[in-house]
Amino acid sequence: MNLIHRHIFTNVVLTCAASVGMFAFVLMIGNAVKDLLGRILAGQLPAETVVHLIGLMIPVVVSYALPMGMLTGILLVLGRMSSDAEVTALRASGLSVAWLSAPILFCALLGVLLNLAINFEFMPRAKVAYETEFAEAVRQDPLLFIVPKTFIRDFHGFVIYAGERKGTVVKDFWLWELDAKNRVKRFARADSGRVDFDGKNGKLVLTLQHAQVEVRDSKDPESFAEARAPATMDQLPIDLSLDKLSGSGLINVKQKWLTFSQLMQEWRRLDRPDPAVPAAQREKQQMRVQVTIHEKFATAFSVLSLALIAIPIGIKASRKETSANLGIGLALAMAYYFGMIVVGWMDNQIALRPDLLMWLPNFAFQSLGLWMFYKVDRS
Numbered sequence: 001m002n003l004i005h006r007h008i009f010t011n012v013v014l015t016c017a018a019s020v021g022m023f024a025f026v027l028m029i030g031n032a033v034k035d036l037l038g039r040i041l042a043g044q045l046p047a048e049t050v051v052h053l054i055g056l057m058i059p060v061v062v063s064y065a066l067p068m069g070m071l072t073g074i075l076l077v078l079g080r081m082s083s084d085a086e087v088t089a090l091r092a093s094g095l096s097v098a099w100l101s102a103p104i105l106f107c108a109l110l111g112v113l114l115n116l117a118i119n120f121e122f123m124p125r126a127k128v129a130y131e132t133e134f135a136e137a138v139r140q141d142p143l144l145f146i147v148p149k150t151f152i153r154d155f156h157g158f159v160i161y162a163g164e165r166k167g168t169v170v171k172d173f174w175l176w177e178l179d180a181k182n183r184v185k186r187f188a189r190a191d192s193g194r195v196d197f198d199g200k201n202g203k204l205v206l207t208l209q210h211a212q213v214e215v216r217d218s219k220d221p222e223s224f225a226e227a228r229a230p231a232t233m234d235q236l237p238i239d240l241s242l243d244k245l246s247g248s249g250l251i252n253v254k255q256k257w258l259t260f261s262q263l264m265q266e267w268r269r270l271d272r273p274d275p276a277v278p279a280a281q282r283e284k285q286q287m288r289v290q291v292t293i294h295e296k297f298a299t300a301f302s303v304l305s306l307a308l309i310a311i312p313i314g315i316k317a318s319r320k321e322t323s324a325n326l327g328i329g330l331a332l333a334m335a336y337y338f339g340m341i342v343v344g345w346m347d348n349q350i351a352l353r354p355d356l357l358m359w360l361p362n363f364a365f366q367s368l369g370l371w372m373f374y375k376v377d378r379s
Helices: 003-043 045-084 087-090 097-140 242-248 260-271 279-317 324-345 360-378
Strands: 158-166 167-178 183-197 203-215 231-241
Touching: 003 045, 003 097, 045 087, 045 097, 045 279, 045 324, 087 097, 097 242, 097 260, 097 279, 097 360, 167 203, 183 231, 260 279, 279 324, 279 360
Parallel strands: none
Antiparallel strands: 158 167, 167 183, 183 203, 203 231
16 A cells, blocks of 8 residues: 555544544434433433443444444545645546545445444344343332332333332322323322332332222223212222333343344244244244345445445535535435335335345445446546
8 A cells, every 4th residue: 555545544544433433422422312311310320320321332323323424534535635636636647536546445345344243243232231231220229210200101001200209108199091092091199109119020019098099981081971080099009010111121132133143043043944933924024034134234335335425426526614524424324324214114025025125225326436436537
């Protein structure tokens, strides 16, 4: 690698690393706000657990940030070089666009390998560890989820409110039990009560004292045509399952959270005949596994696809402004991911081979990139 190639490669690597870090930080903040901020503000998670959970987010967000960061980094480097007439000077010396692009494409191939490792190994393991640790943190002290003066919707099928909590004693307690359509089918209110943790069965047990209970019509809970007078009960026990919070100690591992070896093991299992599972259902399940494998590969190769688009755009755009190049990079990345989402809608259409359709966005971007290469090289 000569001096010019080293110069371009070094600039691309450093700028892409900064861009990946920026996108990863933005995605991490979004995930932290969605999953953890409410828990942190309510004091439901200890600080060391929060730090570790945020650390486990890194491989997950990097798998999405890497293609966008590579695209933006290439646009920034080539935009600056083109704006400063460096590209013009190099091409005037007889160097082709392909020669100038060699270190960038080499960097993109390294990005593909890194993204493959993240998608198939680091991200699945980090995601499972994240869900497991979050569930364990909840089970350590689930009483922390009874936050005073807050409407709590963390318990499946219930909305609860406590005006005050001291230890296991709650005061001014309100409870709404919901049906499958999130309609109130039972309402209870008590001046005081007690909440205990049943660790063996993974639930909180509420015991309300002198509770007023109103039961709605099960067929039409929103109808008050036949209003029922509230009943008073000396003690009203209510079980609040922790399944939604902690999965009762078990994590429902999604296919996207499986490593490559686990996905292949699942694929081979579904490939074997099973009298208990109809052939059509088994074929559909096997196709979902294939879609997941191809999606992970296709997402990794998106680094190369977006790089092929970024090189000619960066040379022609001649933009030195960081904001403009960031905007172009973000728009192209969003177009790619939108294409992946559209293809993902067909995952149940086995006849259309959704596993192979996952490669369509890559094929489209690479074809467009090669055509743009040709046009730029001849201009």
